[in-house]
Amino acid sequence: MSEPDNPRWLDQVSEELREEVPVRAVWRTRLLAEIASAPRPGADDPDVRFEDSSDTIESKDAVELSRGSVWARRIVLHPFAGLAAALAFAAIGAGAMYVMMARGGADATGAKNAGLASSTTDPGGASIPAADVTADQSVVRFELSAPSATRVALVGSFNRWNPTATPLARDPATGKWTVSLRLPAGRHVYAFVVDGDVTADPAAPRAADADFGSANSVVLVSGRSS
Amino acid sequence: MKRVALIVLLTLGPTSLLAQDRSIPTKLAGPTRASLQRLIDSAGVAGLPVDPLYSKAQEGVFRGADDARVLAAVQRLARDLGDARATLGDSASAEEITAGANALRAGVATIDLSRLRETRAKGRHADQRLTVALVVLADLATRGVPPSLAAASVTELVARNVPDGALISFRQTVERDLLDGRSPASALDARTRAFIDDAERRRP
Numbered sequence: 001m002s003e004p005d006n007p008r009w010l011d012q013v014s015e016e017l018r019e020e021v022p023v024r025a026v027w028r029t030r031l032l033a034e035i036a037s038a039p040r041p042g043a044d045d046p047d048v049r050f051e052d053s054s055d056t057i058e059s060k061d062a063v064e065l066s067r068g069s070v071w072a073r074r075i076v077l078h079p080f081a082g083l084a085a086a087l088a089f090a091a092i093g094a095g096a097m098y099v100m101m102a103r104g105g106a107d108a109t110g111a112k113n114a115g116l117a118s119s120t121t122d123p124g125g126a127s128i129p130a131a132d133v134t135a136d137q138s139v140v141r142f143e144l145s146a147p148s149a150t151r152v153a154l155v156g157s158f159n160r161w162n163p164t165a166t167p168l169a170r171d172p173a174t175g176k177w178t179v180s181l182r183l184p185a186g187r188h189v190y191a192f193v194v195d196g197d198v199t200a201d202p203a204a205p206r207a208a209d210a211d212f213g214s215a216n217s218v219v220l221v222s223g224r225s226s
Numbered sequence: 227m228k229r230v231a232l233i234v235l236l237t238l239g240p241t242s243l244l245a246q247d248r249s250i251p252t253k254l255a256g257p258t259r260a261s262l263q264r265l266i267d268s269a270g271v272a273g274l275p276v277d278p279l280y281s282k283a284q285e286g287v288f289r290g291a292d293d294a295r296v297l298a299a300v301q302r303l304a305r306d307l308g309d310a311r312a313t314l315g316d317s318a319s320a321e322e323i324t325a326g327a328n329a330l331r332a333g334v335a336t337i338d339l340s341r342l343r344e345t346r347a348k349g350r351h352a353d354q355r356l357t358v359a360l361v362v363l364a365d366l367a368t369r370g371v372p373p374s375l376a377a378a379s380v381t382e383l384v385a386r387n388v389p390d391g392a393l394i395s396f397r398q399t400v401e402r403d404l405l406d407g408r409s410p411a412s413a414l415d416a417r418t419r420a421f422i423d424d425a426e427r428r429r430p
Binding site for chain 2: 155157160161162163186187189198207208213215216
């Protein structure tokens with residue numbers, strides 16, 4: 001395997017490849033004659049005319065050209081430019097999806113009386129469960145009125161029942177603890193942990209699943225699968 | 227390159243973040259974990275939803291239950307899911323099966339679940355899932371309403387093509403009546419009649 005390391009050998013191969021391939025003059029003449037006699041692209045379209053002197057195209061109907069019937073151009077894209085374009089499109093798509101979800105979530109949290117996905121203990125607001133949204137995910141607002149509590153967390157099937165994963169924040173003005181979560185479509189079981197005690201959401205449907213003590217609550221997020 | 231990685235993470239983050247965690251807690255002993263995994267795998271092969279089974283094991287660990295109790299709870303849930311699927315049919319969604327299992331656990335009879343499914347299939351909302359009706363049914367039964375009465379009321383409302391949103395309101399009004407001290411049977415009867423009357427008035 002010493003040949004590829006020899007620069008002289010490489011030069012010889014390169015020179016040989018660069019040499020012009022001999023073509024008979026008769027063949028060359030015949031080929032050029034064939035090309036000259038071939039019909040021009042778009043020649044039978046009266047709206048399109050190619051100028052011999054340049055690459056410009058004149059047309060009475062630009063729409064026809066935009067359909068690509070007679071126009072072709074090769075675009076060479078650098079691989080990194082292609083990757084950047086793909087990422088840009090993905091980011092735009094993700095951004096658009098996020099905006100749509102955020103709108104759906106805002107509707108869901110704002111429309112308590114329509115019975116959308118919002119967990120609240122506010123007696124004036126119709127609470128919980130089925131989010132009437134078509135997206136596969138919806139922002140669900142969980143709310144608990146516990147003015148004397150010092151720490152409230154949310155545990156459920158969506159956070160592995162991890163009491164440190166989803167703490168609620170207290171609104172000093174109302175004494176209500178709230179958190180908003182984006183949940184996938186489906187039926188989710190959850191409970192609040194109030195100063196270490198597990199308690200069901202008083203405003204939500206109960207689940208008949210008291211295997212380990214108190215029952216849990218249910219929130220439904222509607223979507224294609226539910 | 228770091229920027230590219232950041233963009234990819236930001237793009238994929240919101241969806242991957244919410245994926246259901248299908249893992250058995252490591253706090254459980256090895257043999258228990260192995261038994262749970264076999265049970266869950268069997269349920270999956272049988273076409274039952276497995277996410278509720280993982281969730282049940284995770285909940286058991288969170289609540290400090292011992293291994294035997296966690297295993298028993300997951301076994302029971304798997305059995306209920308199987309019964310619910312057999313009752314609701316192969317076309318039932320994972321959420322319907324889970325909600326159906328919960329209704330069975332609340333004491334609702336399989337015959338009542340079958341009746342509810344058949345009623346929905348004949349109605350105007352036949353294309354809609356039964357999940358909300360099943361959640362409402364389980365909730366009422368859990369709150370002390372006799373399961374047979376709860377099933378009869380919900381089935382009657384579904385038969386009158388009462389939409390899911392109204393079923394949710396129905397549950398809330400019954401709950402409020404119960405909190406006000408009304409008896410479950412009386413609250414259910416009065417509210418069912420009111421919702422049926424309302425549905426009749428709205429009929430086109």
